[in-house]
Amino acid sequence: MFLRHLEYLTALAREGHFGRAAAACWVSQPTLSDGIRKLEAEFGVAVVRRGNRFEGFTPEGEQLLAWSRQLLADREQLLAQFGRTSHEGLTGQLRLGAVPASLPPVSLLTGPFCERHPGTALTVLSLTSDEILRRLTDFELDAGLTYLTDEPLTGFRTVPLYDERYLLLTSENGDFAGRSEVGWAEVARLPLCLLTPDMQNRRILDGLFHRAGVTVTPRMETNSISTLCSHVRGGRWASVIPQAWLCLLGVPPGTRVLPLTGPTATSTVGLVVLDRDPPPLVASALLHVAEGLDLQRSLDDLVPAGTFAASGSTAAADDAPDLSR
Numbered sequence: 001m002f003l004r005h006l007e008y009l010t011a012l013a014r015e016g017h018f019g020r021a022a023a024a025c026w027v028s029q030p031t032l033s034d035g036i037r038k039l040e041a042e043f044g045v046a047v048v049r050r051g052n053r054f055e056g057f058t059p060e061g062e063q064l065l066a067w068s069r070q071l072l073a074d075r076e077q078l079l080a081q082f083g084r085t086s087h088e089g090l091t092g093q094l095r096l097g098a099v100p101a102s103l104p105p106v107s108l109l110t111g112p113f114c115e116r117h118p119g120t121a122l123t124v125l126s127l128t129s130d131e132i133l134r135r136l137t138d139f140e141l142d143a144g145l146t147y148l149t150d151e152p153l154t155g156f157r158t159v160p161l162y163d164e165r166y167l168l169l170t171s172e173n174g175d176f177a178g179r180s181e182v183g184w185a186e187v188a189r190l191p192l193c194l195l196t197p198d199m200q201n202r203r204i205l206d207g208l209f210h211r212a213g214v215t216v217t218p219r220m221e222t223n224s225i226s227t228l229c230s231h232v233r234g235g236r237w238a239s240v241i242p243q244a245w246l247c248l249l250g251v252p253p254g255t256r257v258l259p260l261t262g263p264t265a266t267s268t269v270g271l272v273v274l275d276r277d278p279p280p281l282v283a284s285a286l287l288h289v290a291e292g293l294d295l296q297r298s299l300d301d302l303v304p305a306g307t308f309a310a311s312g313s314t315a316a317a318d319d320a321p322d323l324s325r
Contacts, residue, residue: 002042003075005035006068009047012036013065014140018054039064073139073280091119094282097132098124098145100225101164101201102269104248106145108298109161109271113289120282129200136274142283144272147200153272157279159287160270162244162296166205167257167303169249170238176258184212184262191219193228193237204267205240211263244269246302257304 011021012032022032040047047061048054057065076092094113098106103126110122127135132144136156148158168176168187175190176182188209194216195202209216220237222228225245232239233252240260241249251257271290273283 003072005039006072008032008035009039009061009065009068010072012048012054013057013138016054069139076280090117090281090285092282093121093123093142094286095123095140095142096125096145096286097127097135097141097143099129099132099147099201099269100126100195100199100223101242102145102244103225104246105162105244105295105299108247108295109145109286109290109293112293113286116289117282117285120285128198132272136272139274142273142280143286145269146272147204148268148270148272155275156272157275157287158270158272159290160268161290161293162269162299164201164204164267164269165243166208166240166260167243168238168260169232169241169251169255169257171235172254172256174238179258181261182258184209184260185214187238187240187260188212188214188216190238191236192216193220193222193231193239194218195225195228196221196223199223201242208263243303244299247299251304 008021008025008027011024012018015021015024018029018033022029025032027035036048043060043064045060045064046058047064049056049058049061096106096110103124106124110124114120114122125141127144129146132141132146133153133156135141136144145161147164148160168182170176170190176186194205197203197206206216220231222231225248228239229245229249231237232241232249232255235254241257243257246257271287273279273287279287
């Protein structure tokens with residue numbers, strides 16, 4: 001029951017509401033409140049600041065919450081360890097958070113993982129890079145797929161997977177018909193559909209436009225990749241997309257992709273896990289699978305032949321780093 005009470009505590013932190021936390025734990029609100037009071041009696045300290053509603057945790061409650069998350073994560077580690085010794089192989093739940101820009105190619109990673117470990121279950125959540133790091137620290141995720149460039153990643157283990165390259169997706173018969181490449185300043189004049197400024201992908205693009213000496217004002221913004229893709233498919237808008245999106249979008253009929261000249265991005269996307277000893281089994285297994293993949297080459301194979309060869313500012317596929325080592 002003690003571990004169950006710790007689950008109540010972490011659910012309350014996650015939901016920020018007694019009723020929702022109780023529902024998440026499949027118990028009544030009085031049962032959850034009673035469990036937290038038993039924790040307070042056990043340790044002789046107040047854990048929750050109470051009023052008419054949940055008002056947060058006391059300093060002692062914050063300390064207990066941190067230990068609760070780690071203890072529950074260690075319990076899951078033990079369960080997975082015993083499962084690994086059974087005839088079923090590795091078992092357990094892999095919780096993966098991914099920045100939206102990395103979602104289209106995520107199956108290139110999760111597919112091989114599930115094939116190698118059929119006894120596992122998988123949850124993939126679309127999250128911002130900050131949310132991924134926070135949830136990893138709080139033991140709410142096992143791994144994250146996020147940007148490795150310019151991120152505060154102390155205390156994490158990382159595996160680079162691919163460098164984010166950018167392409168203009170535009171009408172086949174539009175302003176750049178017959179062109180083999182296009183500059184960022186030219187692209188800024190198009191009716192663009194881009195992600196919203198709170199997305200790191202958008203912040204990277206804004207920085208590249210700024211380095212080209214222009215400020216971009218999109219005609220349409222969205223925080224949904226599927227919404228962006230559907231608008232671009234309609235042919236009315238253009239967009240600057242990571243080549244990884246071709247896993248989802250392809251090159252829609254009536255459109256073409258062009259490499260961008262001028263400033264180039266150096267953003268690397270990769271896996272992030274907590275640097276723990278011993279490492280969680282499911283996270284360790286995912287890292288092992290990732291280290292044996294060459295996602296850069298897989299993504300380059302999606303781009304029409306000759307796209308990057310036309311531009312001296314973007315590396316060709318043969319120059320992509322070998323991530324299989």
